[in-house]
Amino acid sequence: MTRRTTTVWAAGAALCLLGIAGCTMASTDEDTSSADDSSSEQQESGAPDLASIPEVVAEIDGEAISREDFLQAYSSQYAQASLQAQQTGVPVDESALQREVAENLVTVELLER
Template sequence: MTLNKKWLLSLLLVGFVLLLAACNNDDEAGEDNGNGEGEEAKQEETEGGEGEGGEQAEQPEMPEPDLEGIPDVVAEVNGEEIAKDEFEQTYEGQFQQMAMQSQMSGQEVDQDQLKQQVAESLVGQELLIQEANNQGIEASQEEMDELLDELAQQQQLESKDEFLAALEEQGMSEDEVMSQVETQVKVNQLIASETGDTEASEEEMEEMYEQMKAQQEEMGGEQEVPSYDELKPDLEEQIKSQKESEQTQQLVDQLREDGDVTVNL
């Protein structure tokens, strides 16, 4: 689980996206075009479970998160505790996302590995927050509003007010969200000041493009890969994101080496 500038809010957004998707699915299931056909079609898919040729289509069961034996204090970071409640909330959000992926891939979720990843990510989060506070970094209202607008856009919502309202419907007050946004902005500033060059060179983008083409050929896909010029903005963004994530992880590793961290899992 790689750390990056948007990591602090990513877990919040995972839960938000999943809940929003569930609400949308419920709405779609309730639509029946005024004659009940939508509901009947839904029942045929879920109850009948028949695919092409009349064969029974088996839907794999959604696995459950295993939270047995989680200690009250999952980790300690320079005297600050990461509590069981925080870990479980974070783990459940990540597990839901992984479980949905596993249903598509057929590969079982390795919960022991995921628990370690979540614990390490929470430790990394706490180290970055502590360092931002130690350096006295401040978050302006303008920066917080800018981040909220960006997050709203990512979730295809029209405004930050709509984003805040949607989160409030899921049980998060505006004060809670703004507190997290403020922390995120501070961490963004810390990472920007501590990391080096993240620009993507022409050579790096061309190399990534050739790798994509080679992978497409290996997979035997008939779909033609778009031209280099078409994909260049996406390649640039991907390389910059990779570099930023790697440098952020290096910063976390250094902070951990200099700090006092205990993980109790």
């Protein structure tokens, strides 16, 4: 019962952090200018650029956060960001979103421990 309570608390805390990070995350000109033509084409088609995602996204005390775990979290965040991009006209900053999702996965893992 304690493990479940801790996991639920950690998930809630991670969602709060995700909300805060989403509100305070701002793109810089450097991040925006680093996007290449292929990623612009993929954004227009609605597909995220996943070519640069490694098999192991992060490692915490010898335990890996896999590409599959990352992609599961990233796909839902990308879909939400794409909807927001359509409404605002501002393209999705995929590199910032990928960094944010990876940081959140690490945070959740650390909170669970």
